[in-house]
Amino acid sequence: MWSAVLGRHPVAAGERERQTLADVEQLLDRLDTGQRKARLRLVSPTGEEVELPESVVRLLHQLVHYLARGDSVELVSRHKELTTQQAADLLNVSRPYLVRLLERGDIPFTKTGRHRRIRFGDLMAYQEKRDAERRRALARLTQLSQEAGLYAPARNSAD
Numbered sequence: 001m002w003s004a005v006l007g008r009h010p011v012a013a014g015e016r017e018r019q020t021l022a023d024v025e026q027l028l029d030r031l032d033t034g035q036r037k038a039r040l041r042l043v044s045p046t047g048e049e050v051e052l053p054e055s056v057v058r059l060l061h062q063l064v065h066y067l068a069r070g071d072s073v074e075l076v077s078r079h080k081e082l083t084t085q086q087a088a089d090l091l092n093v094s095r096p097y098l099v100r101l102l103e104r105g106d107i108p109f110t111k112t113g114r115h116r117r118i119r120f121g122d123l124m125a126y127q128e129k130r131d132a133e134r135r136r137a138l139a140r141l142t143q144l145s146q147e148a149g150l151y152a153p154a155r156n157s158a159d
Contacts, residue, residue: 010072021068028061078121081110087118091127101126 013021031040040052040060052060066073082090087107088098102109102116107126109116145151 010074011067012072013067013070018068018070021064025061025064025068028057028064032061076120078119078124080120081117082120082123084116084118087123090123 040057041049042052043049063073084098084102085095088095091098093101098107099116101107102118107118108122109118111117142151
């Protein structure tokens, strides 16, 4: 769905590539000891070399992880501006509901003429905050249900 919203084409690894990607991920895991950062070099077929910046190594590690699991991957700049319809589609809400969130100040936006634009990073920050609030509410609801005796302890199926 995101590719339809963002107008890009996601990248997915073929079945044959996934084992190699798993090997690359294991190597990157071993290099990332936390004590020292891995210094990786990109070497061209002609022998030209360049050291990859730490930010590229971190991104490569994340990309390899998702591709190795079979996920499609797509890069999106946090500064990319979305229309209200694109933003609503990403949040899986209606456009009028999204506009109410914008007007209420829940998500920052800018106006270009009459049109509202939402930065992708601001939209993702809102989504993360919303999801965290939902998880806290669900945990609280579970706790209250347990305290009220509405949950019985899990039974062992062997009993």
